[in-house]
Amino acid sequence: xxxxxxxxGAVCPGSPLFAQSPLPTASAEDRALARGIxxxxxxxxxxxxxxxxVTAATSAMQKRFLDxxxxxxxxxxxxxxxxxxxxxxxxxxxxxxxxxxxxxxxxMDVVEALRSDWHTNPFEFVEKDGYYYGRGTQDMKESDAxxxxxxLRLHREGYKPKRDLILALTADEEGGKFNGANWLVRQxxxxxxxxxxxxxDAGGVELEHGRAVVADVGATEKVYSDFQIxxxxxxGHSSRPRPDNAIYELTAxxxxxAAYVFPFELNEVTRTYFTNLAGQESGQTAADMRAxxxxxxxxxxxARLSAEPSFNSNLRTTCVATRLQAGHANNALxxxxxxxxxxxxxxxxxPEEIRQQLIGIFGDAKxxxxxxxxxxxxxxxxxxxxxxxxxxxIKEVFAPxxxxxxxxxxxxxxxxxxENGASDSIYFAQAGIPCYGYSAIALERDDDRxxxxxxxxxxxxxxxxxxxxxxxxxxxGGE
Ligand SMILES: [Zn+2]
Numbered sequence: 312x313x314x315x316x317x318x319x320g321a322v323c324p325g326s327p328l329f330a331q332s333p334l335p336t337a338s339a340e341d342r343a344l345a346r347g348i349x350x351x352x353x354x355x356x357x358x359x360x361x362x363x364x365v366t367a368a369t370s371a372m373q374k375r376f377l378d379x380x381x382x383x384x385x386x387x388x389x390x391x392x393x394x395x396x397x398x399x400x401x402x403x404x405x406x407x408x409x410x411x412x413x414x415x416x417x418x419m420d421v422v423e424a425l426r427s428d429w430h431t432n433p434f435e436f437v438e439k440d441g442y443y444y445g446r447g448t449q450d451m452k453e454s455d456a457x458x459x460x461x462x463l464r465l466h467r468e469g470y471k472p473k474r475d476l477i478l479a480l481t482a483d484e485e486g487g488k489f490n491g492a493n494w495l496v497r498q499x500x501x502x503x504x505x506x507x508x509x510x511x512d513a514g515g516v517e518l519e520h521g522r523a524v525v526a527d528v529g530a531t532e533k534v535y536s537d538f539q540i541x542x543x544x545x546x547g548h549s550s551r552p553r554p555d556n557a558i559y560e561l562t563a564x565x566x567x568x569a570a571y572v573f574p575f576e577l578n579e580v581t582r583t584y585f586t587n588l589a590g591q592e593s594g595q596t597a598a599d600m601r602a603x604x605x606x607x608x609x610x611x612x613x614a615r616l617s618a619e620p621s622f623n624s625n626l627r628t629t630c631v632a633t634r635l636q637a638g639h640a641n642n643a644l645x646x647x648x649x650x651x652x653x654x655x656x657x658x659x660x661x662p663e664e665i666r667q668q669l670i671g672i673f674g675d676a677k678x679x680x681x682x683x684x685x686x687x688x689x690x691x692x693x694x695x696x697x698x699x700x701x702x703x704x705i706k707e708v709f710a711p712x713x714x715x716x717x718x719x720x721x722x723x724x725x726x727x728x729x730e731n732g733a734s735d736s737i738y739f740a741q742a743g744i745p746c747y748g749y750s751a752i753a754l755e756r757d758d759d760r761x762x763x764x765x766x767x768x769x770x771x772x773x774x775x776x777x778x779x780x781x782x783x784x785x786x787x788g789g790e
Contacts, residue, residue, distance in 0.1 A: 334718045345460035350436035352452040353445035358423045359487035369398040395482035397491035399502045405471030412475035413787045414505035417455045418484030421447040422762045448768040450761035454511035461780045472788025492735035496742045512734045513748025518755045523720035529748025530580040530727035531701035534656040537683040546646035561648040564673040573628040575613045579703040630654040659700040662693035698740040711786035751779035
């Protein structure tokens, strides 16, 4: 990880955004409520297992909103499966508004955790030594709870935004057949349509020995795709090899892929990322970063930077063989040889476009190149949908985000990044809605326990994220 500085030119000193107002801190009552919601969510098992039930969690939150006086039509529980119901909450603007809403997108499911692997019960909310322990304390029930508490507080205070604020609490981000984000944007666009999405499942503040060093904001994502490459052969006895051979044909194709370099690309997010990074680097690396940003870009500089995998992944689509399987006996010619090729596709290209490209790279009509969905289903063609090419990071998000982050963690640079992983943001990006991944959770760099054992969150980080989301919601909704 590198320390980056912000140079977005989005926030001008002297603008009203810089008017120094002390960040309001949640009262003891608000903290108690937020802690109670967090505890309740941690103690409801929302894994995609027979014991898990997302609906138990979303309906518990629905009850809180209804009890608080939200109108029933603004607290919608819906989904394609009884155990995977999503909750969509709307804090309405005062009167008529032409401004599109802001959507906070939060998944409610968690990864399975085994009691035998943990020092505490993963489905019990335990406060110990300044930490909250439990499955989902980092990913991402802390943000679910902070946003539920924030929406309840804004409603109780009679806050009327200038645009609707929407909170979607969804199923099956971590796995499972009923991804709520995808289902909502496709089946109920009217409920979740927004000018942009804030997804606290990504980004956040990185701490080193308690000191905030950088705040990352996921401003675009690559698309994850798997492809199954298969060579078949009549086979036969291995004492009588034939010129055609499934293993050799497959490995020859994979070697072509190994030698292939996808075209160099930049978008507005990676441009800002490398601009910021160049200011932190020195020598040849800094010069190369500036050279790729020039018009026309210096491709030799891009090639030098690409030697570093983390830079390379920001400069192009990548595809790499990750699994291999062939043959059925030591003394038989393989009848099948199969590989999985995992691609991380640069925004603006579809999986089908990359599948066609792979076919071209292999140049062997005897090989089949099929798409493997997240659910493991294999199909002859891949989706045509492409993630939108991200616009320049938008000021109405980055200005308040930067201001509030720096009020809470003074001096911390904020930088937009392209995520190489995948979150639910991708479904909204494919629907043409810009998404920003930011959790306002501060974690030590070496204490990332998402999906792991003894997942925990510093209590102090929870209070800070609560203060952040309250102020950020008001900044986005209009003070
Ligand atoms: Zn997550």
